[in-house]
Amino acid sequence: MVEVRFTPPFKRRLKSLSKRYRQIQSDIQPIIDELSSGNFIGNQISGIESTVLKVRAKNSDIPTGKSGGYRVIYQIISPECILLLLIYAKSDQFDVSLEEIEDAIKNI
Numbered sequence: 001m002v003e004v005r006f007t008p009p010f011k012r013r014l015k016s017l018s019k020r021y022r023q024i025q026s027d028i029q030p031i032i033d034e035l036s037s038g039n040f041i042g043n044q045i046s047g048i049e050s051t052v053l054k055v056r057a058k059n060s061d062i063p064t065g066k067s068g069g070y071r072v073i074y075q076i077i078s079p080e081c082i083l084l085l086l087i088y089a090k091s092d093q094f095d096v097s098l099e100e101i102e103d104a105i106k107n108i
Helices: 008-020 024-036 098-106
Strands: 003-006 052-057 070-078 081-089
Touching: 003 008, 003 024, 008 024, 008 081, 024 052, 024 070, 024 081, 070 098, 081 098
Parallel strands: 003 081
Antiparallel strands: 052 070, 070 081
């Protein structure tokens, strides 16, 4: 079993998004379940020294599939610990910069 931790930036963004998207908790729960079972899903983000991955999740509130859904960015600290760094809605933000990701890592 892998421990999945939530960083303060992740919690802030999740709270903000949950005001507009009521189903966000149930939409990202399958990702959290996959990560806690040890399946490191998603694509690795290049340009960052640590192991950081980005995974797509569907947004049930706007049925456009995964392409218009959420992006969850997480860091693998060890095989037993994962940090959820950032989450954003693709409809709100096209992409997240490497600086934002590095800031989230530094502020842990």
